[in-house]
Amino acid sequence: MALKRIRKGDQVVVIAGKDKGRRGTVLGVRDDRRVLVEGINLAKKHVKADPNAGVQGGIEEREMPLAESNVMLYNPETGKGDRIGVKWIDASGSRRKVRYFKSNGEVVDA
Template sequence: MPRKKNKRKKLHVKKGDEVKVIAGNDKGREGRILAVFPDKERVLVEGINMRVHHDQPTQENPEGGRIEREVSIHISNVMVIDPSTGEPTRIGRKRIEEDSGGRWVRYAKKSGEILDN
């Protein structure tokens, strides 16, 4: 179902998060998120879902050839790794009161540890 242009879905992952793949060919493997594509609800994970890409020769790469690179996977197939336990966990959001009125942070549901700095 198409979304309104000004209404973005809140995602449970961010660039730089350590995640574990919970479905697909790379199930059980872990990696760091390199990029998040919120419109497509997909993420690019380091070393996960590798595919062979055929590059044409260019001035930078005169040989061309076959290069393995990551391909995005659906965001529902990854879970954030809890920093304290090292296990996959669901993510919650809560408001932290500060001097300037507070801010929203993500936290691990298993341990309660805050993920955002």
């Protein structure tokens, strides 16, 4: 069972690129290890008008995917991005994998 280090809904910090240092929420993770972060890596896209679908034409800004290696999970205790590890824990008689912060050992998945 593979465990994704970055998941939808996580708070992340961008560590490389034009938006370095900015923080946002992950909107989705693609199979090619690229993540879509809310309000980060905005690009202008030209949209053609379609009167049948009720779409107005023009230029809109939209989030574009980032490489997963360019983001770190945000650790609220330290206030910075942090590396993630995976370990097994015994919870109520069953073992399961959880993510944890490398700096303080705190479990991310409650």
